[in-house]
Amino acid sequence: MTDIGHLDDLDDADIDLAIDEGEAGERRATELATRLRMVAAQDPDLAQDLVESLIVALDKAMGGTIRDHLDGPALGVADRVLQVPEQGR
Incomplete structure (x- = not known):
């Protein structure tokens, strides 16, 4: 068997295969939300x-x-x- 690298070290985050544009957009939105949470933890005013x-x-x-x-x-x-x-919302 041929050794092709450290595949055991990979997780799902290392594989970015979008099925369609909608899924790719959702992944980008999720990444943005994650980064905003990280900023908010360090600097809530900057996040706002x-x-x-x-x-x-x-x-x-x-x-x-x-x-x-x-x-x-x-x-x-x-x-x-x-x-x-606000107008009746």
């Missing part, structure tokens, strides 16, 4: 600033429709960040 900047950028990229994709606390944060007065 990053999240607020992300909301603004996503809203701009989505033509001002980010709120249509949010609910609960996330919608409240988006409304505050984007300075939209």
Whole structure:
């Protein structure tokens, strides 16, 4: 048998085979969330600033429709960040 390396040292995180674009996007989103949690553990204020900047950028990229994709606390944060007065929400 041929030795092709240390395959025993690999775990699922080492293998990044996306089945489709949706799965690839989900993996990127999960990685972003993980990194934001790491930042939040070290510097909560910086993490909040990053999240607020992300909301603004996503809203701009989505033509001002980010709120249509949010609910609960996330919608409240988006409304505050984007300075939209609550209107029966």
